[in-house]
Amino acid sequence: MKLMIQGVWRGDTDPTPELDAQRMIHAGRFRDQITADGRSGFVAERDRYHLYVSPACPFSHRVTIVHALKRLDSLVGVSVVHPIWNTPDGWVLGDTALSTPDRAGNGFACLHEAYRASQVDYTGKVIVPVLWDRKSRRIVNNESLEIAGMLNRAFDGIGGDAQVDLYPAVLQPQIDALNSRITRSLANGVYAVASARDQAEYDDAIGELFGFLDEWEARLVDDRRFLLSDRPTLPDVLIFTPLVRFDAVYNPLFRAIRKRLVDYPRLAALVRRLHDLPAVASTVRFDHILTHYYDGDWAVARRRGIVPQRPDIDWRTGSKE
Numbered sequence: 001m002k003l004m005i006q007g008v009w010r011g012d013t014d015p016t017p018e019l020d021a022q023r024m025i026h027a028g029r030f031r032d033q034i035t036a037d038g039r040s041g042f043v044a045e046r047d048r049y050h051l052y053v054s055p056a057c058p059f060s061h062r063v064t065i066v067h068a069l070k071r072l073d074s075l076v077g078v079s080v081v082h083p084i085w086n087t088p089d090g091w092v093l094g095d096t097a098l099s100t101p102d103r104a105g106n107g108f109a110c111l112h113e114a115y116r117a118s119q120v121d122y123t124g125k126v127i128v129p130v131l132w133d134r135k136s137r138r139i140v141n142n143e144s145l146e147i148a149g150m151l152n153r154a155f156d157g158i159g160g161d162a163q164v165d166l167y168p169a170v171l172q173p174q175i176d177a178l179n180s181r182i183t184r185s186l187a188n189g190v191y192a193v194a195s196a197r198d199q200a201e202y203d204d205a206i207g208e209l210f211g212f213l214d215e216w217e218a219r220l221v222d223d224r225r226f227l228l229s230d231r232p233t234l235p236d237v238l239i240f241t242p243l244v245r246f247d248a249v250y251n252p253l254f255r256a257i258r259k260r261l262v263d264y265p266r267l268a269a270l271v272r273r274l275h276d277l278p279a280v281a282s283t284v285r286f287d288h289i290l291t292h293y294y295d296g297d298w299a300v301a302r303r304r305g306i307v308p309q310r311p312d313i314d315w316r317t318g319s320k321e
């Protein structure tokens with residue numbers, strides 16, 4: 001496992017039991033907030049904050065969608081890490097054909113340098129997305145949903161698009177509940193399938209994942225435009241990022257082969273409607289997604305003995321009775 005221990009990057013090393021328990025999804029350790037009034041210690045300012053993201057990563061993708069929908073391009077800079085994570089340094093900020101310029105020029109060659117700069121004795125995973133403060137030279141937050149929430153509201157007074165509100169007050173309880181469900185059953189759910197250690201874990205994870213997809217396919221029967229409203233809200237962002245990867249990555253590579261996204265016409269139509277928003281389409285980078293996942297450590301050896309659940313295809317169509 002790629003880790004930083006007491007501020008020293010360790011490349012591949014055995015995780016502590018605590019980190020091991022988190023499996024493939026890693027909760028952010030930096031949880032400060034940027035606010036419009038600055039009472040949190042981090043006031044929203046132009047050109048002060050910077051995002052480190054991987055367009056391959058579905059959690060980073062939440063953040064880049066909100067950044068694009070809120071038109072924060074001239075307010076909050078973005079650096080894109082190289083899609084190949086399996087390097088001696090983990091996520092690197094190399095200048096390659098697939099990178100975009102490091103606008104902030106924070107001077108880091110790899111992401112673990114930003115973690116060490118933030119906390120000299122940092123112990124844990126070095127994950128994207130990261131929201132970086134150029135002024136205090138430290139990470140403000142590295143938990144995607146919290147970063148998305150800040151981008152949605154904190155910058156409205158200084159040029160963020162206030163017409164776009166992905167977390168409207170009247171819908172907040174429903175949004176929170178649905179965000180948790182999407183995170184558990186789908187966004188983290190696909191990783192639970194990929195990291196299952198035995199048949200029982202795999203079967204449970206598949207049940208959770210496809211139970212969620214079946215349920216929402218049925219709930220979209222009323223032809224609503226987006227999940228909770230006629231405008232997109234945060235759950236639409238959260239459901240979009242794993243679903244847009246589903247048929248290219250999770251179905252074949254993670255062995256979630258019971259169904260493809262295209263077998264769910266209403267969910268697929270929802271993804272298409274979201275993709276029709278030019279800001280959303282601009283964030284979808286299949287070059288990064290495919291390069292990243294198909295280079296990844298989804299080792300077959302670990303999964304010997306786990307038999308995938310078969311695709312839900314009925315070859316007898318037309319010969320009923």
Ligand SMILES: N[C@@H](CCC(=O)N[C@@H](CS)C(=O)NCC(=O)O)C(=O)O
Nearest residue numbers: 025026027057059127128142143144
């Ligand atoms: N809970 C985190 C999850 C972030 C996460 O797992 N990021 C992955 C990429 S998709 C990562 O950077 N992994 C690096 C590693 O495992 O060392 C969030 O939502 O921000």
